[in-house]
Amino acid sequence: MIQQYMTDFESFLRNAAVPGRQTLVSWTEKISGIDPLLFFANGSSLEGERHFWYSQKDDFYLVGAGPTIMDMRSSHEWEHVIESAIVHNLSAVPGTGPVAFCGNNFQTEQLRQLWKDFPSAQYRIPAFTLTKTKANYYITINQLVDSAHVNDAVTVILEQLETLMADRTLTASPMQLTNKQELEPQVWKQLIKEATNTIRVTDLDKVVLARAMKLEFAEKLQAAAVLRNLMNSQQDSFIFAVENGSACFIGATPERLVRVEAGTLYTSCVAGTAPRGKDAVSDAEIGKALLEDSKNREEHQYVVEMITGVIRKYTDNLQLPAGPELMKLRQLQHLYTPVSADIRNGASMQQIVQELHPTPALGGLPKEKALAFIADREPLERGWYGAPIGWMDSYQNGDTAVAIRSGLLDGKQAVLFAGCGVVKDSDPELEFEETAIKFRPMLEALEVTE
Numbered sequence: 001m002i003q004q005y006m007t008d009f010e011s012f013l014r015n016a017a018v019p020g021r022q023t024l025v026s027w028t029e030k031i032s033g034i035d036p037l038l039f040f041a042n043g044s045s046l047e048g049e050r051h052f053w054y055s056q057k058d059d060f061y062l063v064g065a066g067p068t069i070m071d072m073r074s075s076h077e078w079e080h081v082i083e084s085a086i087v088h089n090l091s092a093v094p095g096t097g098p099v100a101f102c103g104n105n106f107q108t109e110q111l112r113q114l115w116k117d118f119p120s121a122q123y124r125i126p127a128f129t130l131t132k133t134k135a136n137y138y139i140t141i142n143q144l145v146d147s148a149h150v151n152d153a154v155t156v157i158l159e160q161l162e163t164l165m166a167d168r169t170l171t172a173s174p175m176q177l178t179n180k181q182e183l184e185p186q187v188w189k190q191l192i193k194e195a196t197n198t199i200r201v202t203d204l205d206k207v208v209l210a211r212a213m214k215l216e217f218a219e220k221l222q223a224a225a226v227l228r229n230l231m232n233s234q235q236d237s238f239i240f241a242v243e244n245g246s247a248c249f250i251g252a253t254p255e256r257l258v259r260v261e262a263g264t265l266y267t268s269c270v271a272g273t274a275p276r277g278k279d280a281v282s283d284a285e286i287g288k289a290l291l292e293d294s295k296n297r298e299e300h301q302y303v304v305e306m307i308t309g310v311i312r313k314y315t316d317n318l319q320l321p322a323g324p325e326l327m328k329l330r331q332l333q334h335l336y337t338p339v340s341a342d343i344r345n346g347a348s349m350q351q352i353v354q355e356l357h358p359t360p361a362l363g364g365l366p367k368e369k370a371l372a373f374i375a376d377r378e379p380l381e382r383g384w385y386g387a388p389i390g391w392m393d394s395y396q397n398g399d400t401a402v403a404i405r406s407g408l409l410d411g412k413q414a415v416l417f418a419g420c421g422v423v424k425d426s427d428p429e430l431e432f433e434e435t436a437i438k439f440r441p442m443l444e445a446l447e448v449t450e
């Protein structure tokens with residue numbers, strides 16, 4: 001299906017290439033369908049790292065594969081690259097044309113063992129992206145070429161595309177857990193107690209504390225199989241994967257941080273948690289109790305105030321509901337307040353993301369005090385867990401979620417992360433239980449049954 005466009009692509013490349021200088025060229029074409037997960041899985045045969053983003057509610061997929069064309073460390077670099085890029089994209093649909101997949105560290109960490117392959121900020125343009133929006137599919141080819149190498153480039157690109165678009169049945173062998181390692185529960189509960197004590201006697205109001213779980217499996221883990229399981233079980237979440245080196249950070253998060261499309265911003269305040277009920281009646285009762293619970297409402301309100309405080313700087317028409325509603329996920333329900341606004345010209349998604357992160361749903365309040373408490377006391381390397389992850393295109397559209405309900409896969413090992421907001425009345429036993437439930441989406445995706 002791709003071959004038919006190659007003559008056009010070659011002449012575009014020939015016109016765009018500048019002698020002696022490597023310019024980013026980007027070419028997008030509408031194509032007939034390919035399963036985005038298959039495209040991702042096929043990407044494992046190519047050089048380069050893969051990216052996956054899926055939002056079921058928007059019926060939107062974005063998959064990146066193939067050699068890395070640009071690996072940038074700041075959004076300024078991206079803006080600079082985009083200014084001089086030569087782009088052929090008749091569709092201009094959000095998520096097509098050159099797209100940077102973005103991710104970063106939760107906060108600056110000294111120790112980086114687990115996360116050694118993940119830079120503290122990344123804006124990456126891969127050679128190929130597949131965009132699926134509703135029933136439409138687009139392929140984007142990104143290249144850095146100079147005019148001396150156009151012929152070679154076209155031959156290689158064609159081969160790579162054939163690999164990515166190859167039709168086959170995806171198979172995966174069952175995942176088999178061989179070992180599970182967690183921090184001693186008492187140690188973590190003690191930490192929660194320490195946090196509530198600190199909140200009572202200092203001006204710290206809220207801190208989000210996480211714990212990690214390390215799992216070993218009999219065979220090397222396949223990111224595509226984990227993604228498939230997440231897509232089947234976590235329909236209301238944003239499903240993401242990013243590879244760096246031999247590791248893949250993967251998850252299904254319910255928490256959108258910022259989406260911008262055609263100048264409108266959407267964000268969500270998600271904080272305050274309860275389990276799902278065993279049947280419809282108990283589920284509704286638990287939901288009602290969550291909506292009325294003062295500890296959870298306090299936890300939630302901190303997030304609403306902080307997020308709306310930031311967004312108001314960028315808009316004159318913030319849309320904020322009177323109170324939270326329930327967000328029902330497979331294993332959990334959350335207090336949820338959706339927020340939207342038309343943003344004034346000139347503000348970029350990245351600028352707003354950087355100002356919002358970390359919201360009190362992942363850091364705490366006051367921000368600096370909470371971050372210091374986390375850095376000092378939390379027994380894990382957060383790395384990219386809890387930080388913004390997403391993508392942006394060159395038309396000022398983009399989407400970013402908070403990377404929770406996630407894990408870092410590397411070979412036969414997976415390290416999972418789960419945290420919870422702690423306020424003055426938090427009960428260590430209940431918070432421990434809450435994090436145990438927050439591990440479940442990833443445990444289920446890794447086919448861990450106990």
Ligand SMILES: C=C(O[C@H]1C=CC=C(C(=O)O)[C@@H]1O)C(=O)O
Nearest residue numbers: 271272273361404418419420421
């Ligand atoms: C930190 C996590 O969840 C946050 C997001 C939603 C609800 C939360 C809560 O109720 O504690 C947390 O703030 C996590 O899942 O690892």
